[in-house]
Amino acid sequence: MKTKILLNGVGRIGKAILKIILENKNFEIIAINEINPYLENIVYSINHDSTYGNISDKFKVIQNNFIENSNNKIKVLNHKNLNEIDLSNIDIIIDASGVKEDINLLKNLPVKAIFLTHPSSLADINIILGVNEQNLDVNIHKIISTSSCNATALLPALKIIDDKYEILCGDIVTIHPLLNHQRVLDGNFVSSQTRDVEYNFEFGRSSTQNIIPNKTTTISACSYVLGKINHELISSSSLRVPTDTVGVINVTLMTKKECSKDEIIELFEKYEKNQKFPIVLNNYEPLVSSDFKKENKTTIIDHRYTDVKNNHMIKIIVWYDNEWGYASKVVEILDYYKSIKKG
Numbered sequence: 427m428k429t430k431i432l433l434n435g436v437g438r439i440g441k442a443i444l445k446i447i448l449e450n451k452n453f454e455i456i457a458i459n460e461i462n463p464y465l466e467n468i469v470y471s472i473n474h475d476s477t478y479g480n481i482s483d484k485f486k487v488i489q490n491n492f493i494e495n496s497n498n499k500i501k502v503l504n505h506k507n508l509n510e511i512d513l514s515n516i517d518i519i520i521d522a523s524g525v526k527e528d529i530n531l532l533k534n535l536p537v538k539a540i541f542l543t544h545p546s547s548l549a550d551i552n553i554i555l556g557v558n559e560q561n562l563d564v565n566i567h568k569i570i571s572t573s574s575c576n577a578t579a580l581l582p583a584l585k586i587i588d589d590k591y592e593i594l595c596g597d598i599v600t601i602h603p604l605l606n607h608q609r610v611l612d613g614n615f616v617s618s619q620t621r622d623v624e625y626n627f628e629f630g631r632s633s634t635q636n637i638i639p640n641k642t643t644t645i646s647a648c649s650y651v652l653g654k655i656n657h658e659l660i661s662s663s664s665l666r667v668p669t670d671t672v673g674v675i676n677v678t679l680m681t682k683k684e685c686s687k688d689e690i691i692e693l694f695e696k697y698e699k700n701q702k703f704p705i706v707l708n709n710y711e712p713l714v715s716s717d718f719k720k721e722n723k724t725t726i727i728d729h730r731y732t733d734v735k736n737n738h739m740i741k742i743i744v745w746y747d748n749e750w751g752y753a754s755k756v757v758e759i760l761d762y763y764k765s766i767k768k769g
C-alpha cells in the first residue's frame with residue numbers, strides 16, 4: 427500500500443521532492459500545505475521551472491482546492507501551522523518549508539513520522555545515507571531530519587576517508603548557488619522565518635552580481651549525524667555564487683595514517699562499485715557545474731583535483747546538485763524508512 431504524505435512547503439526543495447515522489451510507486455502525496463494562498467500560482471510554479479524545465483503531465487486547478495494531472499489528485503491547504511490541519515488520512519509529513527517548528531508540537535501530531543529537510547539538533551535523529559541510516563529505528567524515531575544538502579554531499583566522503591586514514595583536522599569551503607532568501611539587486615537584508623539570515627548584511631547585496639562570503643552550517647549539520655566531525659576538527663566557510671543549482675565543496679584534510687593520491691582514488695572507486703545507495707560518483711571528465719544538474723548521486727568526487735601532499739594532506743573536490751540531488755536523497759531515505767520492519 428502507498429504511504430500517504432502531506433508535503434509542507436512547495437518551494438525549491440518541496441517541488442523537487444514532489445516531482446520525484448510522483449515517479450515513486452511507494453508513496454502518494456495526498457495534500458500540500460503552502461502559505462502561498464494563490465493556487466493558480468502554485469500550479470504554475472510546479473508546471474514551469476527555469477532550472478529543471480517544464481513537466482509534461484501538467485497540473486491544473488479543479489474544484490474544492492484540489493489540483494490534478496492525469497495520474498494525481500492533490501488537495502492544497504493554506505495553513506500557517508501544521509497543528510491546524512486534519513491529519514487523519516496522512517501517514518507521514520515532509521516539512522520542506524524550512525520553518526523551525528516547535529519540536530513538541532511536531533511530536534504530538536497524529537502521524538507516524540515527520541521528515542524535516544533541514545538539520546535539527548532537536549530532531550530524534552538526523553540521517554545521511556551512507557553514514558548513519560542503520561541507526562534509524564522506526565519504533566522510536568518520529569522527527570527525522572534529512573540534514574542539509576552540503577552535509578549530505580560532504581559527510582559520506584569524510585567518513586570514507588576517516589574510516590581508513592583517521593582525520594586529524596581539516597577545512598572546507600562550500601561554493602553554493604544562490605537561494606530564495608537573497609536579493610536580486612542591492613537592498614536591505616531579507617529577514618526570513620525559514621533561514622538564519624537576519625542581520626546578515628551580505629545577503630542584502632545583489633545575488634547576481636557578487637560572490638557572497640558567509641558562514642555555513644555544514645559542519646554543525648555533520649556533527650548531528652556523526653559526532654566526531656565537528657567544529658573542533660574542521661573549519662569552514664562558504665561562498666554564495668550566481669548560479670541556480672549545483673554546489674561544490676573544496677575539502678582539505680590532515681590524516682593520522684599515511685596515504686597516497688592513488689590510494690584515495692582507489693578508495694572512492696571501490697566505494698562506488700559496492701555502494702548500497704546511489705551516493706558516490708567518481709568523475710574524471712572536464713565537466714562544469716551544470717553538467718551535474720539533476721544527478722541523483724550527491725558525493726561526486728572530481729578526481730582531476732584529488733591530491734595528497736606529504737603523505738598526510740588530502741585535497742578533494744565534491745560536487746552535488748543541492749536541489750534535485752538532495753531531494754532524491756530525501757526520497758531514498760523515505761524508501762529506506764519504509765523498508766525497515768517495525769519491531
Ligand SMILES: NC(=O)c1ccc[n+]([C@@H]2O[C@H](COP(=O)([O-])OP(=O)(O)OC[C@H]3O[C@@H](n4cnc5c(N)ncnc54)[C@H](O)[C@@H]3O)[C@@H](O)[C@H]2O)c1
Pocket residue numbers: 434435436437438439440459460461462505506507522523524525543544573574575605606607619620748749752
Ligand atoms: N534550496 C536548497 O538548496 C536546499 C537544500 C537542502 C535543504 N534545504 C532546506 O529546505 C528548506 C526549504 O528550502 P527552499 O530552498 O526550498 O526554500 P524556498 O523558500 O524556496 O521554499 C520554502 C517554501 O515553504 C513555504 N512556506 C514558508 N512558511 C510556510 C509555512 N508556515 N507553512 C507552509 N509553507 C510555508 C514558502 O511559501 C515556500 O514556498 C529549508 O529548510 C532549507 O534549508 C534547501
